Amino acid sequence: MEPAMKTTPTQNWDTNVVLSVEHLTMRFGGLLAVNDLSFNVGRGDITALIGPNGAGKTTVFNCVTGFYKPTEGRIVMRHGKGFQSEKIEALTRTGRQFNDDGDDRVFLLERMPDFEISKRAKVARTFQNIRLFGGMTALENLLVAQHNPLMLASMMTIGGIFNLPGYKKARAEAIDFAAYWLEKTGLIERADDPAADLPYGDQRRLEIARAMCTRPHLLCLDEPAAGLNPRESTELNNLLQYIRKDHGTSILLIEHDMGVVMEISDHVVVLDYGEKISDGSADQVKNDPRVISAYLGVDEDEVAAVEAMIEMPPSERTPIPAKPAASKAKKKPGKNGKGGKS
């Protein structure tokens, strides 16, 4: 299914790609959660993955971060600039997980175990439900995220036991970096409090801080604004803008709060029943009739009408009749329950 509105090839996400999901299919037994999904995430962009409940958004996240092995498809992470098609094709043929290109590596995420995706491919992630290490302090949570450089510096712990100078230095650096992110997220006062004791909004920000401590190239956030009050929501927007601008980290987020999505996203990908139904800038997507019908819900015959209308040039279109909210309940009854969410 082609997007309703073709984006011009000059868009950042077509030329300067950090992550590309190619023909991703995820099946759980007979359940088709994601079906032949392809989209790109532009470097330095904030990309939003949206769609109704059960559309398969979280499943996509789980495939990208190595939680699930995709049934089919390829997920490519690039540290270097450009599309690098030849390099990727060559890598795909070798059966290896990533190439040896110094700082310009490409990674085939579907082949990598979860911890390697964080460690090497530099993809970080947060969850819909908060998954902090509750018994540890806020600072320790951020130090766990810097486990790999610390392990290396401590020569697999031996240096740590004897407190060798190399380890001391690495440890001081790790604490400084953690303090920097605690400062940025406004949590520096709570550094030594157990993470479980922090208020909900603080825990959300601490999760983002922890993800950033892995020094990611791509930060995947699963509903970061869920349960935040309007003030916290604004703070979150500012934090995400800061992460993108000052750290050059690309952000991929799942979000239900359309206010947040429309305000901060450069690029929006819309899923419904595991398939992509729209892809483009926030404005393009907002006016896409498929998106509107997916969100508001329409009857089968109306879907046909909408699809027929999509074939027409925009000038001949008639506005879609406004639907009462009650019609949401009876949308596409035959397909309900499709699309797995973890």
Place this chain on the structure above:
Amino acid sequence: MEYFLQQLINGLTLGSIYGLIAIGYTMVYGIIGMINFAHGDIFMVGSFIALATFLALIALGISALPLILFITLLVSMLFTSAWGWTVERLAYRPLRGSFRLAPLITAIGMSIVLQNFVQITQGARVKPLPPQIQGGVTLIEGVTENGTIAVQLSYMQMIIIFTTLALMIGFSLLISKTSLGRSQRACEQDQKMAALLGVNVDRTISLTFVMGAALAAVAGFMFLLLYGVIDFYIGFLAGVKAFTAAVLGGIGSLPGAMLGGLLIGLIEVFWSGYFSVEYKDVAAFSILVIVLIFMPSGLLGKPEVEKV
């Protein structure tokens, strides 16, 4: 009074050995929620490796006893760790993610494998090691109606208590201060999340087994020096006692394992000293039952909080 002090010293010595083994049970339980029933046999393997190394060093003509003890300790820690690692790699890792009883059954199987392996390769008869460290200091000498009674602290007991103390302090620092310890605690709470932060969970679990085995090797060596005889079956009872100690202290809790070990040792020795030797195990296990009735999560264990 003198009698009491003497029993206290003896109890602490025995308790130290139990405590060292108990740490292995409690750490593995903490990180993967499994009771490693083969751990007692790892302790037994450790004492056999120590015996072999000890005899080999003497055969090589090394006569300085402290040097022999030190080398033996290191060698047995090293090789026993390798055993611990191998057991985890072969018997537990392939079953990770299967239902909870599966690794429990393989653990019991592994325990039998280790016992029989040592029985076949080393023979079923007890192996003696003549007492190596003799003498001690007399702390107090008292006069009772039956004659004089002296409180003795032998050099052997000093070595055991101090080594255990040093290892436990070092170990607590390792868990609380180093990056490895931190990642172990992270894996205890949420393995998936730890993996997503770049922690190699499989390796962290392997290292937990290695650490537990290294401590069990120390305990095995101490046991060998203290009692002078070992056989392929010593792992069973010592393992059960250490497991009891871990449960008594609160399984999953490191200080709990140490405390539980000391308590089990003390109960056993005091019961033997004041009541009857025959019922010492009954006493130890009865106390366990009583403690668990009133404190189901053990002395220092945290009550399980239902995750929401």
